[in-house]
Amino acid sequence: MPDTMSFLHDLGWSDLPPLAQIRVKMSLLDLIAIAAGAQDTQLTRIIADHAVAQFGGPHPMVFDARTASHAGVALALGMRIDSLDGHDGFNPSKGHIGCSLFPAALTLAQVRGASGAEFLATLAMGYEVGARAAIAQHASAPDYHTSGSWGAVAAAAASARQLQLSGAQTRHALGIAEYHGPRSQMMRCIDHPTMVKDGSGWGAMTGVSAAFLAQAGFTGAPALIVEDAPDVWADLGQRWYVTEQYFKPYPVCRWAQAPIEAALALRRAHGFAPGDIASVEIESFHACIRLATANPEATDEAQYSTSFPVALALLHGDIRPEHLSDAAITDPAAQHLSGLISMREHDHANAAFPLTRLARVTITLFSGQRLTSDWHEPRWDYTAPPSPDEISAKFRAYAGPVLGPARTRAIKDCVDDLEHRDLAELGALLFAPV
Structure with missing residues (x-):
């Protein structure tokens, strides 16, 4: 050598x-x-x-x-x-x-x-x-x-x-x-x-x-x-x-960050409030879906979740360390919204993993309107770095x-x-x- x-x-x-x-x-x-x-x-x-x-x-x-x-x-x-x-x-x-x-x-x-x-x-x-x-x-x-x-x-x-x-x-x-x-x-x-x-x-x-x-x-x-x-x-x-x-950009598992970007893109484009949301569906790769803790009781569970960080992003427009403290994750609004989220695998996202992490989000509002994002990648990948x-x-x-x-x-x-x-x-x- x-x-x-x-x-x-x-x-x-x-x-x-x-x-x-x-x-x-x-x-x-x-x-x-x-x-x-x-x-x-x-x-x-x-x-x-x-x-x-x-x-x-x-x-x-x-x-x-x-x-x-x-x-x-x-x-x-x-x-x-x-x-x-x-x-x-x-x-x-x-x-x-x-x-x-x-x-x-x-x-x-x-x-x-x-x-x-x-x-x-x-x-x-x-x-x-x-x-x-x-x-x-x-x-x-x-x-x-x-x-x-x-x-x-x-x-x-x-x-x-x-x-x-x-x-x-x-x-x-x-x-x-x-x-x-x-x-x-x-x-x-x-x-x-x-x-x-x-x-x-x-x-x-x-x-x-x-x-x-x-x-x-x-x-x-x-x-x-x-x-x-x-x-x-x-x-x-x-x-x-x-x-x-x-x-x-967010202190949670990288696998959850493409769904976060997809959800935030819909939030920016349509301006709905968290209370307007009836359900959220996430389509992504297998490992992302395995981050299945919807209602975490500790910060480690919140960081290794897909639905809870997406809920935080929809509530706050961002995810910061203070949102993930053991005390903060008991927020009833975040816990409720996380419970409205369902997830399923998609072959397109599985084929791209692990070199690319893809996700797509559909949000249904109480008005009956269904909003579907494009496929998103996590922000700040090396191909588009900060x-x-x-x-x-x-x-x-x-x-x-x-x-x-x-x-x-x-x-x-x-x-x-x-x-x-x-x-x-x-x-x-x-x-x-x-």
């Missing part, structure tokens, strides 16, 4: 094309936005307490006054981000690279004293590794596993780079991470939404642990999804998958209420100019309590 090892350890920030550099920074800012917005979720509290109690150590935790081990820091941050489902993702993986990668890279790079440019290059490398690991795993495994499974390999690659492991040690780190990565069944959490979510925190923790084990002489090579899938890895350093990540200004606005909307305007502005300025700064400047803003 000489070319892969060279890419993992030697990729520099200046080696990236300009668009890839822009997207790395957008993803970084977006991940921080979600971490801030998730401050008050029950999952965030539980996993942070767990990291301190069971993964104790001297290293700072994000937006927390306490400390944990590197593995504990990565676990807590990965699960924290996962607790508010608004972070970037990758269509072919049916999952998210950054949620496992960023926590692993951040905790080790901060302690190493890495430059901002080195940290950004590590993230860029990790997105490329994670994308290919995901594609290879999906092609070789019959079950649909969570992002943490292949995300563990990306986290191990970032950790190996920050620990400056040898090529042989890195090879073992990737193998250990692949072997011990959480091969958790994603559709189980879709059918029964709970706090286990997308396994990303466990992937981050596994990747960090794998690198330290390899450094100590623990063996685990090969990583089959790296070494036994040469066609997937042949374009490493040529095709930049970091430019093919989508972003989320601008940096739009991601900045999202960052302010999510982080501002939690961190305050001064700290929010300082983080944004630091990320914008991070290649010319030390990572410690950003770390001082992230590794401090709220």
Whole structure:
């Protein structure tokens, strides 16, 4: 694996094309936005307490006054981000690279004293590794596993780079991470939404642990999804998958976002009120229909639903983190409207999935009028991405209420100019309590 090892350890920030550099920074800012917005979720509290109690150590935790081990820091941050489902993702993986990668890279790079440019290059490398690991795993495994499974390999690659492991040690780190990565069944959490979510925190923790084990002489090579899938890895350093990540305008499962756009298009075009709606029918792909929790009792259920976010969108014209708190989801108007929604599969949408997520919505009003949308895709796909200004606005909307305007502005300025700064400047803003 000489070319892969060279890419993992030697990729520099200046080696990236300009668009890839822009997207790395957008993803970084977006991940921080979600971490801030998730401050008050029950999952965030539980996993942070767990990291301190069971993964104790001297290293700072994000937006927390306490400390944990590197593995504990990565676990807590990965699960924290996962607790508010608004972070970037990758269509072919049916999952998210950054949620496992960023926590692993951040905790080790901060302690190493890495430059901002080195940290950004590590993230860029990790997105490329994670994308290919995901594609290879999906092609070789019959079950649909969570992002943490292949995300563990990306986290191990970032950790190996920050620990400056040898090529042989890195090879073992990737193998250990692949072997011990959480091969958790994603559709189980879709059918029964709970706090286990997308396994990303466990992937981050596994990747960090794998690198330290390899450094100590623990063996685990090969990583089959790296070494036994040469066609997937042949374009490493040529095709930049970091430019093919989508972003989320709403903090709910990506599968629910095409129906949201279809419903909002009808709301804008016809101007009806929520009380005018007699019924709503959603046509989409199989996995979207499996998000079947109509009347959630907790935020995790609300985020892994199709009907409830559509109801929120029809009520508010938008979906924001405050609409998804455990207290807010008891809103009788949202619960009632969600109960009016039915869903069915459509062959057209199934054929397009997972590279394209399609949905069509029909709303019947009490007047008897039937309104049917066109087929819609989620907003902010990589083929029609948000601008940096739009991601900045999202960052302010999510982080501002939690961190305050001064700290929010300082983080944004630091990320914008991070290649010319030390990572410690950003770390001082992230590794401090709220």
